[in-house]
Amino acid sequence: MGKVVLVTGVARRLGGRFVRRLQREPDVDRVIAVDAVPPEHHLGGAEFVRADIRHPMIAKVLAEHAVDTVVHMDVNGTPLGRARGGRATVKEINVIGTMQLLGACQKAPAVRRLVVKSTTNVYGSAPRDPAVFTETTPPKSLPSGGFAKDAVEVEGYVRGFARRRPDVAVAVLRFANILGPSADSPLAEYFSLPVLPTVFGYDPRLQFVHEDDVIEVLIVASQDPARGTLNSGTFNIAGDGVLLLSQTARRLGKPTVPVLLPAVTLLGSMMRNVGITDFSPEQIRLLTHGRVVDTTQMRETLGFTPKFTTAGTFHDFAVGRGPGLLPPERLAHAVDTVAAMLPGAGVHRPYEEEPNHG
Amino acid sequence: MADAKVIPLDEDTRSRRGTARPGGRAAGGRRKNAPAGQPELTAVPAEEHSEGTAPRRRGLRRATARQEEGAESASGAGRGDGGDTAAEPAQEEAAHAAHAAPSPGSLPLPVGMLTDALGGAADRLLGGSWERRVAGGLSFLRRRITGDYEVDEFGYDEELTDQVLMSLLRPLFDNYFRIEVKGVGNIPSQGGALVVCNHSGTLPWDALMTQVAVHDHHPSGRHLRLLAADLVFVLPLINELARKAGHTLACAEDAQLLLGNGEVVGVMPEGFKGLGKPFSERYKLQRFGRGGFVSTALRTGVPIVPCSIVGAEEIYPMVGNAKTLARLLGLPYFPVTPTFPWLGLLGMVPLPTKWTIQFGEPIPTDHYPPEAADDPMLVFNLTDQVRETIQHTLYKLLVQRRSVFF
Numbered sequence: 016m017g018k019v020v021l022v023t024g025v026a027r028r029l030g031g032r033f034v035r036r037l038q039r040e041p042d043v044d045r046v047i048a049v050d051a052v053p054p055e056h057h058l059g060g061a062e063f064v065r066a067d068i069r070h071p072m073i074a075k076v077l078a079e080h081a082v083d084t085v086v087h088m089d090v091n092g093t094p095l096g097r098a099r100g101g102r103a104t105v106k107e108i109n110v111i112g113t114m115q116l117l118g119a120c121q122k123a124p125a126v127r128r129l130v131v132k133s134t135t136n137v138y139g140s141a142p143r144d145p146a147v148f149t150e151t152t153p154p155k156s157l158p159s160g161g162f163a164k165d166a167v168e169v170e171g172y173v174r175g176f177a178r179r180r181p182d183v184a185v186a187v188l189r190f191a192n193i194l195g196p197s198a199d200s201p202l203a204e205y206f207s208l209p210v211l212p213t214v215f216g217y218d219p220r221l222q223f224v225h226e227d228d229v230i231e232v233l234i235v236a237s238q239d240p241a242r243g244t245l246n247s248g249t250f251n252i253a254g255d256g257v258l259l260l261s262q263t264a265r266r267l268g269k270p271t272v273p274v275l276l277p278a279v280t281l282l283g284s285m286m287r288n289v290g291i292t293d294f295s296p297e298q299i300r301l302l303t304h305g306r307v308v309d310t311t312q313m314r315e316t317l318g319f320t321p322k323f324t325t326a327g328t329f330h331d332f333a334v335g336r337g338p339g340l341l342p343p344e345r346l347a348h349a350v351d352t353v354a355a356m357l358p359g360a361g362v363h364r365p366y367e368e369e370p371n372h373g
Numbered sequence: 374m375a376d377a378k379v380i381p382l383d384e385d386t387r388s389r390r391g392t393a394r395p396g397g398r399a400a401g402g403r404r405k406n407a408p409a410g411q412p413e414l415t416a417v418p419a420e421e422h423s424e425g426t427a428p429r430r431r432g433l434r435r436a437t438a439r440q441e442e443g444a445e446s447a448s449g450a451g452r453g454d455g456g457d458t459a460a461e462p463a464q465e466e467a468a469h470a471a472h473a474a475p476s477p478g479s480l481p482l483p484v485g486m487l488t489d490a491l492g493g494a495a496d497r498l499l500g501g502s503w504e505r506r507v508a509g510g511l512s513f514l515r516r517r518i519t520g521d522y523e524v525d526e527f528g529y530d531e532e533l534t535d536q537v538l539m540s541l542l543r544p545l546f547d548n549y550f551r552i553e554v555k556g557v558g559n560i561p562s563q564g565g566a567l568v569v570c571n572h573s574g575t576l577p578w579d580a581l582m583t584q585v586a587v588h589d590h591h592p593s594g595r596h597l598r599l600l601a602a603d604l605v606f607v608l609p610l611i612n613e614l615a616r617k618a619g620h621t622l623a624c625a626e627d628a629q630l631l632l633g634n635g636e637v638v639g640v641m642p643e644g645f646k647g648l649g650k651p652f653s654e655r656y657k658l659q660r661f662g663r664g665g666f667v668s669t670a671l672r673t674g675v676p677i678v679p680c681s682i683v684g685a686e687e688i689y690p691m692v693g694n695a696k697t698l699a700r701l702l703g704l705p706y707f708p709v710t711p712t713f714p715w716l717g718l719l720g721m722v723p724l725p726t727k728w729t730i731q732f733g734e735p736i737p738t739d740h741y742p743p744e745a746a747d748d749p750m751l752v753f754n755l756t757d758q759v760r761e762t763i764q765h766t767l768y769k770l771l772v773q774r775r776s777v778f779f
Binding site: 142143144145146147149152214215216217218220256257258259261262263264265266276304305307309343344346347350351353354357 | 504507508511512514515517518519520521522523524525526527528530603606607608609610611612613616617621622624626627630
């Protein structure tokens with residue numbers, strides 16, 4: 016008998032993609048897709064059940080379909096669509112929804128495996144933190160609110176569940192900033208601005224993970240572990256390497272406007288109140304101090320190697336967005352023109368490897 | 374005209390630091406193909422059109438001709454004694470001068486005149502290889518403005534550090550503090566090492582200078598990765614530059630990760646206690662924290678290299694500490710020196726003391742068992758050993774020192 020997988024949060028594009036991908040796995044028998052609103056995209060051959068995970072009804076769904084694997088993807092920072100709800104609704108779905116879902120799982124003896132999508136936001140971003148977070152690093156300053164706090168609470172409930180149901184394999188995947196050609200996260204929104212406001216005097220280190228890799232690692236975590244690997248526990252998921260915010264701006268070809276930190280905070284809260292953008296304080300902290308996580312556990316224990324590096328992910332994202340005001344190609348061409356005007360440029364060929372000066 | 378010939382030579386040898394330049398020698402070979410008469414012929418019309426630039430250009434040509442002569446004789450001498458290092462720069466420079474000369478003729482007339490005139494000025498200012506430098510600078514600029522460079526997970530930008538940050542600090546190192554570096558070979562050429570230094574001087578110039586010392590003087594050109602106080606990462610601009618220069622927060626996690634990656638890590642265990650101590654207590658080492666650096670070295674099995682810095686104590690003689698003001702500003706201390714804050718920013722100019730940086734014999738830690746890092750007695754003993762070594766070396770260097778400023 017094959018497996019029955021229940022996936023929450025399928026009305027989002029990432030959830031929808033995961034559901035379609037999951038059906039191609041040979042040992043997956045049925046996929047039950049759950050969300051409170053019907054998705055706009057098709058879900059392949061998955062059975063869509065319209066259920067709100069904040070209501071106890073979810074327990075019935077679990078029992079009725081004899082679900083043995085639960086993939087909880089309905090932990091998100093932004094509301095789905097522009098119209099529906101604000102921060103309060105998001106928090107309720109994240110926290111109350113997870114509590115209900117875990118309560119239902121606890122009562123469902125068939126459940127053998129639980130995968131939870133979390134975020135590296137749980138580490139916060141502070142100048143006094145170590146440069147690289149491992150899964151065991153305690154955050155110096157716990158996130159005070161917003162999505163990061165939700166994620167911390169969600170992880171707390173998941174830990175409680177793992178204690179009460181030791182027979183269930185629990186995997187918590189902490190994703191770095193998810194980007195891809197069709198990403199619609201607050202960070203993707205930020206990178207779509209024509210001019211990027213940055214915090215004066217700070218150049219944060221950022222890490223990205225590609226949507227394709229997110230789907231693949233969720234597949235790895237929701238299946239039985241391959242030989243020599245272990246897919247229960249907490250794992251940081253991020254592409255290799257690091258990009259500075261200044262590098263991302265130059266690669267996008269967008270000018271940056273440094274703004275003093277107090278002004279940024281003020282501007283952010285004003286814009287949030289007016290409702291122009293949902294740019295939260297934790298996003299501002301990320302763009303001030305940056306965050307880098309260690310992915311050794313992902314490689315060695317989980318046995319997953321992402322296809323895209325951080326730079327590769329960003330490139331894929333940038334290609335989908337079109338050029339900015341200062342396309343890097345044009346700037347490079349301008350420099351080349353100047354170099355060609357140099358006397359002796361023909362003899363010298365300046366782009367051969369120059370010996371380093373000192 | 375004599376300065377046009379002498380200054381570049383001098384400048385070039387200094388900037389080169391005896392590193393091998395295979396490219397330069399190859400170019401030197403190419404020089405022989407360039408016909409000597411060509412520049413004269415092609416450049417003549419341009420000279421007739423412009424009266425203003427003519428004398429300068431003539432001067433330039435005379436200078437290049439002389440340089441070529443000089444190079445001829447120098448390279449001859451070099452061949453004679455089998456590779457005299459002084460001959461190399463001269464040869465290379467002459468090669469560039471030879472490249473420069475024929476090309477203006479191929480450019481449109483006004484552009485040719487302009488670049489030629491600028492070239493003459495640049496030649497005199499920067500030395501004969503200005504073109505190569507400009508080309509190198511342009512390709513550097515090209516990489517920077519398109520974001521096509523790499524940083525490591527700590528935000529260390531090796532290219533920027535090598536090409537810009539170190540070049541900014543080098544004049545201070547060479548000409549202002551005239552730092553003498555001893556025993557830099559005690560840092561292993563491969564694998565991790567923990568360099569432990571004394572800390573002094575109100576502002577952490579000593580840490581930056583140690584970084585230059587390792588970068589410029591170590592035979593394998595190793596990079597020192599400094600561990601900095603958390604205050605550094607709170608301040609805007611400073612934190613950005615510190616990360617790009619390869620510094621990171623002084624915590625066990627970061628130190629262990631860096632040492633595990635085989636980097637040379639620099640640490641000042643005295644911290645603010647050493648940096649902000651009054652002038653009267655100069656060269657008295659403060660407490661070495663809880664010995665966290667020793668535990669980290671034991672855990673990673675890397676050698677500890679004690680490092681003593683003499684001269685940094687006197688750059689800002691701190692005679693007072695405005696504690697209330699410091700607390701108000703959130704700083705660990707607020708220095709009062711004979712010049713600061715009375716002269717404002719001018720008071721922040723350090724005194725030009727003469728420095729010595731001595732790297733001591735490495736203390737191996739790889740023969741201890743893994744659980745040694747959790748043995749407080751051993752950690753304390755090793756901490757004391759490192760501290761004593763630095764203190765004794767400081768006394769020795771102070772006895773040898775002729776004066777604070779020379």
